[in-house]
Ligand SMILES: O=C(O)CCC(=O)C(=O)O
């Protein structure tokens with residue numbers, strides 16, 4: 001309980017252990033409004049056909065590793081209930097939140113703070129609630145019981161978000177020429193749910209809510225709410241992701257990166273004009289804090305099962321387009337990812353094949 005940042009609500013200065021090294025500080029917090037990530041309208045009500053929507057998704061994944069989706073089919077009520085319950089959870093008395101605290105990352109349902117509190121050099125300004133959320137009926141008994149409607153609201157949200165996540169994966173698969181359902185089964189078997197809470201911080205120029213990282217899983221979907229904070233690293237610059245009401249921020253995780261890269265090389269060889277901007281990637285991102293309002297975000301992470309073997313998609317590999325990564329079990333990747341504290345430069349290294 002001592003460790004939760006939610007407890008530090010009235011402090012006047014940032015404790016030393018939260019001050020990030022100078023070179024990693026957010027610097028001046030000007031929000032570059034001119035440049036933001038692509039917004040993909042999944043509704044298609046404006047005459048675009050499915051192929052066009054898929055191309056927008058692939059292009060955004062290639063250029064940014066990030067995009068937002070609107071008209072995505074998740075109901076407005078599900079979203080507003082989820083946002084309220086997420087806020088209500090972190091507004092509960094800190095003792096209630098702390099009763100769910102655990103530093104053991106193997107716990108399938110827990111509250112913790114920062115990233116890896118006991119092993120990290122510096123702490124980050126966030127508390128997190130995380131648990132598995134699929135299949136809902138098998139894991140719901142492990143979820144918090146307060147606020148009273150927590151289980152109902154999170155259950156509905158998790159089911160609707162799974163449909164959306166699998167639909168986006170199917171669209172990516174279709175765009176790459178993979179058979180429908182390619183990312184079903186083992187590759188998307190596990191789904192986890194996360195509420196991030198970033199209380200107001202006395203000096204946002206000294207801290208980060210989350211350090212530079214990229215996500216280890218297949219694909220992530222985030223309900224950002226209405227407060228700025230998430231930034232993506234592109235072309236040497238941090239770009240703020242504009243909060244759009246009712247939109248989801250989608251980002252490509254490392255596992256999808258392993259699948260997609262061979263295809264980009266193929267595109268590059270056969271259609272260089274389309275693929276000259278770089279590779280589909282799991283982009284680095286971070287969270288900055290602010291001094292005036294708490295920021296609460298809700299994430300859904302789709303992962304392979306621990307035993308699932310991840311390797312470049314066989315139909316996409318050929319003589320012109322050799323695999324860039326060796327096959328590995330997802331649990332092998334995850335333990336390496338954790339040992340490197342998510343360092344984006346390092347995490348894929350042992351899995352790369354020599355070219
Ligand atoms: O809260 C956010 O804006 C981003 C969270 C995030 O990147 C993560 O949980 O991996």
Ligand SMILES: [Fe+2]
Pocket residue numbers: 213214215285
């Ligand atoms: Fe992330």
